Amino acid sequence: MxxxxxxxxxxxxxxxxxxxxxxxxxxxxxxxxxxxxxxxxxxxxxxxxxxxxxxxxxxxxxxxxxxxxxxxxxxxxxxxxxxxxxxxxxxxxxxxxxxxxxxxxxxxxxxxxxxxxxxxxxxxxxxxxxxxxxxxxxxxxxxxxxxxxxxxxxxxxxxxxxxxxxxxxxxxxxxxxxxxxxxxxxxxxxxxxxxxxxxxxxxxxxxxxxxxxxxxxxxxxxxxPVNVFVAGFVGSPAMNLVPAQVTEGGAALESPQGWRCTLSPENARKARAASSRDVVLGARHSTITLSPTPLPGGIEGRVYTLEPTGDITFVHVRLGNDTLVISTPPATRFAPNAPVWLGVDQTKLHLFDAATGMALRAA
Amino acid sequence: MANARPGLLRRIVRHRADYLYVAPALLVMLLVIAYPIYDTIYLSFFNTPPNLALEDKIFIGLGNYQRILGMDSFHEATWNTFVWTVFSTLFAFVLGFGAALALNREFVGRGLMRGILLIPYVISAVAASYIWRWLYHSDFGVIGAISVAIGLTENPINFLDSTDFVMASLIVVNVWKEFPFAMIMMLAGLQTVPDQLLRAAQVDGAGPWHRFWHITVPHLKGVTLVTVLLLLVANLNSFTIPWIMTGGGPAGASEIWITHIYQLAFGRIRFGLASAYSVILFIVMMGMGYFYVRALTKGDAK
Amino acid sequence: MKRRDPWRIGGAVFLAGLTIFALLPMAWMLITSLKTQFAALQYPPQWLPKNPTLEQYSLLLSPGNPVGQEFLRYLFNSLWVSFASTVLGVVVAVPAAYAFSRFRFPGRNLLFYSVLLRNMFPAVVFLMPLFIMMRWLGLVNTQASLILTYLTFGLPLSIWLLKGFYDNIPVQLEQAARIDGASRFQAFILIVMPLSSPGIIATAIYSFIMAWNEYVYALTFINNAERLTLPVGLQRFFTEYATNWPGLMAASFIMSVPVVALFLVLQKYFVRALTEGAVKS
The missing domain is CATH 3.40.50.300 (P-loop containing nucleotide triphosphate hydrolases)
Known part of the structure; x- marks a missing residue:
């Protein structure tokens, strides 16, 4: 060899x-x-x-x-x-x-x-x-x-x-x-x-x-993943990738779809490294939690459909025109169009520069 | 090829071993194809002596071409060639396509049927010509006898000795000989029509005619083009049937370009004149050749 | 589903008519060949021979009489010329077709299209220059002249057909062979050649039939009765024994048997050979 x-x-x-x-x-x-x-x-x-x-x-x-x-x-x-x-x-x-x-x-x-x-x-x-x-x-x-x-x-x-x-x-x-x-x-x-x-x-x-x-x-x-392509390619279902804009000097993200999300200090430092305000937010299906009732700091979305696979149920959630796939325990029951609140694990969040596609690193 | 891409020479050198595979074929092709083409064009500018002592030939420029274009027999042959080629192609294609459609479904004995229908195409044109001469025979021909027997005509028709009937009679023989070619080409084409599309159309409520017209026909465009072109070329080039059955007669009524050229070249030993004639034919062919290559290579080379 | 479909009935009728059209001339050939000369020349004709006889066949096929001698000689000449030109054509065409299918050397397309264009040229265009060439080579009246000129149509056709077959052999097989330690040439000889043998057989049969049926070159290049091939020989028979229609029909039948038999046995390959290339989905 x-x-x-x-x-x-x-x-x-x-x-x-x-x-x-x-x-x-x-x-x-x-x-x-x-x-x-x-x-x-x-x-x-x-x-x-x-x-x-x-x-x-x-x-x-x-x-x-x-x-x-x-x-x-x-x-x-x-x-x-x-x-x-x-x-x-x-x-x-x-x-x-x-x-x-x-x-x-x-x-x-x-x-x-x-x-x-x-x-x-x-x-x-x-x-x-x-x-x-x-x-x-x-x-x-x-x-x-x-x-x-x-x-x-x-x-x-x-x-x-x-x-x-x-x-x-x-x-x-x-x-x-x-x-x-x-x-x-x-x-x-x-x-x-x-x-x-x-x-x-x-x-x-x-x-x-x-x-x-x-x-x-x-x-x-x-x-x-070093960039948006790798992030979207590796992993199944694919990583959820949604466009967003940096606001409040990096303290939060804002989406044209109307939601808002406060960033942890670590992520805020990454967001400030972007070449412009436009970034792509990435989160794997397993790093987001779903709640049928409002969560503090949670993002509100609507259930689109459910895909039970037996041991995991994938819930497709619409945030305006963006669709996210989130894994939940099999017993989860949501009705289509029901409102849900998303909680994002800040330590597992990925941020990419929308202009270059490259992953953002804390400066 | 004037502005060759940089590195063309390098690419040729890198691929030099590849040329070894084509070299023998290329050599043979040069000898028996390229050189003859060149020689035909070359001879077409000369007046050649009838004893074939070619060293005595005289350069006459476009003289042969002028003579041919002015000959009455050329005009007659051109018209005959047109009739012969167009009608042979038309009928061979229609019969062939019809047969292909009828054969394009499963039934017992389909393979046998296809085999039987293909036989005229494989047997020798010489044998076919004699068979049909016998069928057309003015005294003992079976076709004449049948037409009298069923009361169609009073006396047997003189198929091959009448200037009115001779061309039609020859075209029938030619169609008999080559409709099977159109048949298998179109059958092969039909078999590439995706079943799913036809079934989808059927589910959508399209009747047989609509399915045929909106799915089958558009799908067959390429095959049809190639088949018709090949038939045209074959007919323009056909020699054996008219030559053996009538030799161009009676009174030139079945003379087509090819038999005319042969007559000039090997009957009257006018090689220069016949070469010029060939070049004219050749130019017509090149026009078709262009479409042929285009139809064949469409989708092959991106 | 099994309702009476007018399309289906129309198709069946059309097919039946066409079959009669295709078969009747051949049936009449066979019927005539079984008649005596006297029986053939009657009006109205005997639809079926009253006293069927194989005398024409035994005359043609027995070497003991001059007619049979002549006919068998033509038959043998045809076999030899067709066989030799087929073998020569295939031997030259196989590597060329392979190269056109696999290699991307500069000039490939130009060369390949000129091969295709050959199909456009009438035999007559080649007749005069080849005749001059054969005279110059001293080959007029030899079968070598025919074997060589039959390559003018046999070779381009064989290359075209064989290329189609090679295109259908997965290139990974040669790649595997090359990785397994074969050179390009070894991969071709050891792996591709055995796989393409059906294609080679089909192509060989096709060019054999073309050569067997060829008439114009034979008519022009050979006028020595010793060396004639069957198609021209048949014509010679006709001039010599003008009224012997049963004999002529028997000769036509014998001449047709080998090609029709070859063809029917290998119909599948043959159809594929003919349509290869023209039908690409």
Missing amino acids: AEVRLSHIVKGYGTQLAVNDLSLTVNDGEFVALVGPSGCGKTTTLNLTAGLIELTGGEIHIGDRNVTDLDPKDRDIAMVFQNYALYPNKSVYKNLAFPLQMRRTPKADIDRKIREAARLLDIEHLLERRPRELSGGQQQRVALGRALVRDPKVFLMDEPLSNLDAKLRVQMRAELKRFHHDLSATIIYVTHDQLEAVTMADRMAVMHGGLLQQYDTPERVFEA
């Missing part, structure tokens, strides 16, 4: 930059998720790392080798594709054998390694089957097996779970995490599903518009 270093990599198509000056280092044995909405450049970054497409600029190192100009076959990497890319005309056994044959591994070793990988992934009984005779989860394991038979330096995974049904995805998520632990493998994992990134990765790299937005542990990304 080895570390992967991307230095100022750029990929342009015509005048558009799919990846724009991205630098990040994946430590040896680390599980890193590249996450972002479709078209954000995450798959391009992965393909650049694999060498499947050519860099427009920048350098890539794997271990202590500069692989920038090497063919994929010489980079000593393995890749798992979204559609698994199993060779449809070869049996599972031959699929697993292919990377070894390409590297002129002796026949006896090939057989031994395949048996080993098959045992590890519990696909021994499938070795003589064709890919199309396998279920999605089985194909997934075979793809994984093909990647791991030859002990690559790095595993690259391109949305490997997104073709599976929801239940299987949860199961495979756990297996992948275990697989990472057992092999202490270096893994770069591309996904559009922030939940996968948060649950599996040691660190996650959030991308948007070809740019790296934030690269940190899931906890840090969740607790301290």
